Amino acid sequence: MSEPTSSTSTVAEEQVVLPDTSDHDKIAIEQSGKQGDVLLEVDHVTLRFGGVVALNDVDFQIRRGEILGLIGPNGAGKTTCFNAMTGVYTPTDGKIRFKGHEIAGIKPHKINHLGIARTFQNIRLFPEMSAMENVMVGCDARHKSSVPGVLFRLVRVRPSEEELPASGIRRSLAKVFGISRHTLEERAGRKRSMELLRFVGIADRAGELARNLPYGYQRRLEIARALATEPELICLDEPAAGFNPAEKEDLMGLIRRIRDLGHTVLVIEHDMKLVLGVTDRIVVLEFGQKIAEGTPDEVARNPKVIAAYLGEPDDAA
Numbered sequence: 078m079s080e081p082t083s084s085t086s087t088v089a090e091e092q093v094v095l096p097d098t099s100d101h102d103k104i105a106i107e108q109s110g111k112q113g114d115v116l117l118e119v120d121h122v123t124l125r126f127g128g129v130v131a132l133n134d135v136d137f138q139i140r141r142g143e144i145l146g147l148i149g150p151n152g153a154g155k156t157t158c159f160n161a162m163t164g165v166y167t168p169t170d171g172k173i174r175f176k177g178h179e180i181a182g183i184k185p186h187k188i189n190h191l192g193i194a195r196t197f198q199n200i201r202l203f204p205e206m207s208a209m210e211n212v213m214v215g216c217d218a219r220h221k222s223s224v225p226g227v228l229f230r231l232v233r234v235r236p237s238e239e240e241l242p243a244s245g246i247r248r249s250l251a252k253v254f255g256i257s258r259h260t261l262e263e264r265a266g267r268k269r270s271m272e273l274l275r276f277v278g279i280a281d282r283a284g285e286l287a288r289n290l291p292y293g294y295q296r297r298l299e300i301a302r303a304l305a306t307e308p309e310l311i312c313l314d315e316p317a318a319g320f321n322p323a324e325k326e327d328l329m330g331l332i333r334r335i336r337d338l339g340h341t342v343l344v345i346e347h348d349m350k351l352v353l354g355v356t357d358r359i360v361v362l363e364f365g366q367k368i369a370e371g372t373p374d375e376v377a378r379n380p381k382v383i384a385a386y387l388g389e390p391d392d393a394a
C-alpha cells in the first residue's frame with residue numbers, strides 16, 4: 078500500500094460536479110444520542126511544546142448535530158487543538174471527553190474507531206490508489222473480518238436475498254454454504270464508497286488514481302474517505318484552502334449536507350465568509366487561549382475578535 082502524501086497543488090483546476098442528493102438515505106449514519114447533547118468536551122486543556130504554550134486552559138464543548146467553527150489568527154492553536162482531540166498529541170493538563178469517555182492519550186486509529194474522523198490541512202491521500210480505493214480504505218476501518226478471516230474466508234454468513242448472486246450454481250451454493258463475511262463486507266464497502274463519491278460530487282472520476290485528480294476533487298476525496306469511517310464527529314482542517322469563491326460556495330452546501338446525514342461537524346477555516354455563513358457556533362482562539370465563543374453574529378461583533386483579526390487601533394499607528 079502506498080504511503081499517504083501531501084498535495085502541493087493550490088490551484089483549483091476543475092469545477093466539481095454537483096452531488097447527487099438521492100443517496101442521503103443510504104449513507105446517513107445512526108445517532109447514538111440526542112441532538113444538542115454534549116458530544117465532545119475540551120475540558121480546561123493546556124498543551125505545551127517545551128516553552129511554547131500552544132493551548133492554555135482551553136475549554137469548550139461540541140454539541141451533537143451542530144456545525145462548530147474553530148477560528149483564530151495564525152499560530153492561535155487551532156491545529157494543536159484538533160491534534161489533541163484526534164490522538165496526535167496528549168494534553169499536558171486537562172481532559173478531552175467524547176461521549177463522556179476520556180480520550181486524551183488514546184491512539185489516533187482507536188479514536189477514529191470511537192467515532193471521530195478528520196481531514197488534513199495538507200491533503201493526505203494514497204496517491205497510487207484510485208479515488209474509489211481511497212474511500213474503501215475508510216470503509217475497511219469499520220469491517221469486522223480479521224486478517225486470517227480475510228485470507229482464508231473463514232467466517233461464512235447467510236446472505237440476505239439481495240446479497241445472493243442473481244442466478245445459477247453460485248446462487249444455489251451461496252444458499253447452502255453461505256458467503257464469506259469478508260466478501261460481503263468488501264461488496265458493501267465498494268457500494269458505499271461509490272455512494273460517498275457521488276455524495277461529495279466526484280463519482281465521475283471514481284477509477285482515477287488519486288494523484289491525477291484535480292485539486293478540488295482531492296479535497297472532496299479526503300472528505301469522502303473520512304465519512305467512510307462513519308464518524309459521529311468529522312473534523313475538517315481548512316477544507317476551503319486553495320478554493321475559488323464558487324467552490325467555497327459549493328463547499329458550504331456540502332458541509333450542511335454532511336450535517337444533514339447525522340454527522341456533527343467541526344471546521345477550522347481562515348475564510349471568515351465561509352465560517353460565518355456555515356457554522357451554528359464559533360470558538361475563537363488567540364495565542365492558545367479562548368477569547369470568544371458564540372453564534373456567528375455574536376463573534377463577528379465581539380471587540381476582542383475584531384482586535385485579534387484587525388489589530389488594536391494602537392497597533393496600526
Ligand SMILES: Nc1ncnc2c1ncn2[C@@H]1O[C@H](COP(=O)(O)OP(=O)(O)OP(=O)(O)O)[C@@H](O)[C@H]1O
Pocket residue numbers: 126129130131149150151152153154155156157158
Ligand atoms: N510540534 C510542535 N512543536 C513545537 N511547537 C509547535 C508544534 N506544533 C505547533 N507548535 C506551536 O504551537 C503554536 C500553535 O500552533 P498551531 O499550528 O496549533 O496554530 P494554528 O492556529 O493551527 O495556526 P495556523 O492557522 O497557522 O495553522 C504555534 O506557536 C506553533 O509554532
